[in-house]
Amino acid sequence: MSLKKDTPIERLWNGLFVENPVFVLVLGTCPTLATSTSATNAIGMGLSTTAVLMMSNLIISLLRKIIPDRMRMPAYIVVIASFVTMVDFLMEGFTPGLYKTLGIYIPLIVVNCIIMGRAEAYAGKKPVISSFFDGVGMGIGFTVALTLIASFRELFGAGTIFGAQIMPSGYVPISTFVLAPGAFLVYGFLIAAMNALKIGAGRRPKKEWDPTEKICGECFKCMKVGMCGQKPENCGETAAQTIAKNKGTVDEAIASGKKGGDQ
Incomplete structure (x- = not known):
């Protein structure tokens, strides 16, 4: 797919497919594997990270010409930590069950390399609108990847998806899938599938050779x-x-x- 660079649609497509943070860039592996034991947890973690990505990219882009170059990393951390604190308080107040399940991984969004990476590589150099949609695209890509991994793990490890029984009543859950080995196994297969899709999408039909061209x-x-x-x-x-x-x-x-x- 050919899209004009730095447009909202291109940024969304980039985060979802071209530079998916989990399947392509292989960033944020720790929360990806740790919180993907169920699809509900994955959605909660993904949306929390998306909110922080969107707002931190927006503010960092707004301040990119004000922040001195030698102070940019501390400034980025302060901005990101502020939004993570807001998300932490909101989740504790409105979704206490999910907040308790995710535990330490909510505060650890501060050091998630996806967020710091987008701040340094994109938001600190690009206009506000593009940076905001870059955060949205990366956040959606992270959420989709996390949910896919969690759905497979929950399906084979418990026979359910989002808590709803999917497998037949006689199904014997494969406990390995809810443990670390199962996480790596599903992660590896999904990365392979993403690579296959990208290779297939990159193929072009053969062109007749014209010696006068x-x-x-x-x-x-x-x-x-x-x-x-x-x-x-x-x-x-x-x-x-x-x-x-x-x-x-x-x-x-x-x-x-x-x-x-x-x-």
């Missing part, structure tokens, strides 16, 4: 003529001329063009 010199090296997205008018010579310069005459390049283009 203008291309850049790099196309000769990789033999993927016209597949790099370079506009023909920005290229200095035709495919035939490029190949001739490196492998022989223009006539020979034209004669062997299709064969070379398919390699």
